[in-house]
Each structure stands twice: as structure tokens, then as C-alpha cells.
Amino acid sequence: MKALQLEQPKTWKTVDIPEPSAPAAGEALVRIHRVGVCGTDLGGYLGKFPFFSYPRIPGHELGVEVLAVGEGVTNVVVGDKCSVEPYINCQKCYSCRRGLTNCCEHHQTLGVMCDGGLTEKMILPARKLHVANNLTYEQSALVETLAIGCHAVDRAAVKSGENVLVIGAGPIGLSALEFIKVAGARPIVADISETRLQFVHEKMGVNDTLKVTGEDVDIEQLDAMTSNQRADVVIDATGNHHSMARSLELAAFGGRVVYVGITQQNLNFPHAPAMHRRELTLMASRNALSRDFTRIIELIEKGTIDTQPWITHHAKFEDVAASFPSWTDPETGVVKAVIHVD
Template identity: 35%
Template sequence: MLQQVMTAPGHIEFREAPVPAPNAGEVLVKIMKIGVCGSDIHVYHGEHPFTKYPVTQGHEVSGKIAALGEGVTGFAVGQKVTIEPQVYCGRCHPCTHGKYNLCEELRVMGFQTTGTASEYFAVDAGKVTPLPETMTYSEGAMIEPLAVTVHAVRRAGDVRGQKIAVLGAGPIGILLAQSAKALGAAQVLITDISTPRLELAKACGVDFAVNTKEHGFGEALAECFGPDKADVIYDCAGNDTTMGQAIRHARKGSTIILVAVYAGMANVDLAVLNDHELDLNTSMMYRHEDYLEAIRLVNEGKVRLEPLMSRHFPFRDYLAAYRYIDANRETTMKVLIDVDESEA
């Protein structure tokens, strides 16, 4: 089988490797589609602090079961599936208290351990989640980032009837805005400095999309939500500007949740955070229940993934996909790698 290997930043090789035989308790998956994530781009540029080379990438993935290892039940050959890429110890305090996404020894496929960018991938059956047969493989490869946003929305508790603001209209921001609406938010505002991204957010059903180059964030909150502003603000951009906007303009006593990976040390006004008794929370990846909810939301038509699919590249054109993303940052949402091009 063909396997992708990033040997160094900016360098990808394709190697022939034997098709793995699934061990007891494992499932062999024929990989169909792989989504390219912002973290993958960091690896491509040599900027990911926790990834060493060589590494086989791929953690946003869909496929179909090719074989079952001994003792595996509940799955069938040919079944559509996705893979949850977290590798956790199961022994530490977070793991034993249901928060394995915070495992003290957490590794993620495609970063600290082998990813799914191969024609076939053998994996523990416990990390395999079935997909509805009506779901496309392209949609299946986007369940992972959608699960990130479902988990983030749930970090605020029950958002039914609430007014939500999202800073940053990248893939995660638009998926989070859709997730909040799908989980019952009354109204959602999204902001960015890119008009194409904001237009896409509106096309995906977001209530308000505001360019903060033209209108201040505080002004946007008041105009869209009235004097009581937002109940929850999500930072999906992760920089001093957006976090500063959130802290400065949040309603007193409300909640801010950081979803984006913050680059470097933050320089924000904690005095205002304290004085306004704001709850500053964070969100880290997902758990199995978030995958199940993400699948449900797509299957019921409550979240639209297709508008976010910017372009497909054949498996051997992995490097071209990265170069395309670098050259089209403002207009690119989700690029998909077609490991198998025979099915959508």
C-alpha cells in the first residue's frame, strides 16, 4: 500500500508499505478521504511544537472497514466509519474521570504517533465510529473538526435561547457558529476581517456576520444583540486582538471560551476580566459523545459541511494541497485529500 511520510518540514515522500493485518481487537480501515487541518499546516512549516519528523499525517478521516480483527463485534466489512485520533493512557486522573481528551500522556495520530495517511490503516476498534450510509466520505472526514466545535459549545452548558458571538470565521469558527445554532442558540454573530469568509458564514445560516475592519466588535454586539450583548463569546482566532475584544466588550458576568490554539504568551487585560467577573473558559478537542452528536447534526441537516469544502487533491498531490492552502489562505476553508478517488 502507499503511505504518506513527511520527512522534514515541506518535504513529503510516498512509500510502499505492507497492508497491515488487524490484530485482535483491531479494525482494518480502507482510507477514503483525509481533511487538512490548520495543525497539519503547522507541521508542514515546521512550527508544531509537539511533532517530530518523519511523521505520517492524517487525523481528519473517513473510510470503510476492510477487515475485522479477532474478537471485534458490532462492525461489518464495507461499513462507513471515521476514526477518533486520540491515543490516551487510560490511567491518569483525567482518563479515569471521563476526560481522556485531557490525558496526561495524550498523543494524537498524525502528530505524536502514526496518522491515517495510508491506503489502509489498522486501529483499535474502540477508536472507530460508524457513519450513516447516507453520509458522504467527504462529510465523514469533517466529523473530527465538527466534534471540536460541538465540544466547545457544550463547554458553555445549555445554549438554548442564548445569544452567541464567535470571533474568527475560519473553518472552526463557522462550524462552531453552525453547531451553536443547531444546539438551540437563539442568535449567532460571527466576526472576521475577511469578507469572503463572512459571506460563507452567512450562506451557512449564521444570523449576523460583521467585518471588524469596518465596525468595532463592541458596536457589532450592541447592534445585533441589543444592550445585553452576548451570553457567550467564543474566540476561534486565538490572538491578543480577538481575546482583547472579547474581554473589553463582554457583558459583565458573562462567559468567554477560548477555542483556538493561542500562539505564544497572551498579553490581555486581566484587570477588566476580574473587574467584570467574566468567566474565561477553554475547550480542548472532544470526546466520543461529541463525535456522536456531530454525526447526528449532519445527518439531520442541522449543520452543512459541503459549503466549507474548498477543493480536493489526489493522494499523491498532498504537497500541492499544502501549497494551495498557503497561496489561498483567505478563501480556503477545508481541503480534502482523496486517498481513494472512486467514491464521494
């Protein structure tokens, strides 16, 4: 059975792997139809993502079809189209026992710490499948990206009417944007790329955008947009430690700052004038919860979330190695690339 493996950074290899066996109790055999590509995959390709190991079969944003189920499986049946929740948790640790399955102490993300879905078929825990029969396989593959933003906005407890600044207009920042709009808040999107900001304005209907430079003018422009209040919530989706440290300066007094991007660098910021004086709440947001997947599928079905602007690039399975390098450059206009496995 064919699979695509990152043998090492920037090196793709087509490999043959064994056909999966029959699903055991609690498991399901699925056929992979679509695989979405996100910043995690791009970081893994470039050798820059903290949790990625090699060699690895990537693929965690999956649109799949159920081929067989094991004993005791009742949440899906053969023929169901599903989105996959790719966070494999142990169900036994302290985090899991408290329902914090997104930050399981023994967490494994498909395609990052263990092999993922850039292959034809695979066995998955049936509890990680979310029925999406009214969605296309492309939409099903998009659900996981949206779930990251959904969880970040939930962490921030965004309220209607608040000013919410999203720093980083890549897929994760855009996923947070969707749920800021659902919450009835006012989104402001900042990025260093004029191309991305143009996309946000024209395709996603955001009136307030800010091309950041790292200089004081950024704060001056935000002050002008918010009557000198700055942002009630700042969601940093850059993964850049300079941006993440500076994000505290962009928050309102009593504001909340959420790091949804990931960096391996230490963060240095002034405590007294930025953190303490403003009495900020600083938090991380990792992965998503099962309920987020259910909610997102329903929002797409209702048309509350329009997926049409999201998918900008496609590639066949056999063309991935040739296409992937261009997807690392945001100036090519890539927002979400989708790989067709079938």
C-alpha cells in the same frame, strides 16, 4: 504501501511503509478513503502547530472502511464505513478514569504526535471507530472538525436566545457555528477576512458578521448588534494571542469565554476591568469526546447539519504537494479541502 510524509515544514515526501499486520484483539484494519485537511494540518505544514513533530505522516480527519477486526471487537464489522476519533488515549490516567478522554495525560493525536491517515491502510483501536454507513466518506472525514466545535459549544453551555460571538471563521469557528445554531442561540461571526465573512453570510445563513480591525470600532459595532450587552459567550477560534486576550473585552457581564484556538504565546489581559469586573468564566476546549462523534453522525443523517457548503476543495493523493500551499491562504476561498486516497 504508499504514504505521504511531512519530512519537515513545507517539505512533502512520498514514502513506502510496511503493510499493516492482522489486527490484534480490540483492533481493526481499515482502508483510508478520504482525509480532511484542517488548521492543524496547515499549521503542521507551515511549522507553526505546537504539538506537531517531524517527520510525520499527517491525517486525522478520516473517512474509512473496515477491512478486518480483531478478537473481541463488536462495535464494527467488516464493510462498515466509519468516521475516526483520532485522539488515542491511554485509558489509565486520572483524566481517562474520569471520562476526560479528550485531555488524556498521555494523549496522542493521529497525524500530529503519531503517524496518521495519509496512507492506504492502517490499524486502529476499534473503540475509535464510529459507524457512519449512511454518510459519504467525505462526510465521515468532516465529523472530526465538527466535533471540535461541538465540544467547545458544550463547554460554554450555550443556551437558546443567547448572543454567541465566534471569532475566526475558519473550519473550527464554523464547526462551533453549527452547534450554536443547533442550540437555538444567535450567532455573530467575526473575522479579519471579508471573503470568509461573505461565505458565512451567503452559505451558512449568518445575518450578523463583524469584520474586526483590532480597534475600538469593533466593540462599538458589537454593542450596536447586542443593545450594548455584548456576547453572552465568546468562542475564540483564531489561535492568535492578541485576539484571545482581547476576547474578554467582547464578553457580557457574567459571560463565558472559550479558547478553542491554540497559541504558544503568553496571554496578557487586564484583570480588574475585564475579567474581575465582569465576573467572566474563562475556559479552554481541547479535542472532543466519543459522544460528540455519535451525535454529529446522527445530525448529519437527519439533515440537521448540512455538509454541502463545507467541502470546497479536492485533491488526489498524488497532487497534495502541489495543492497544499494554496490551501494556507484563506483568500483562495478554501474552507475544507479533502484528499482522495483511493
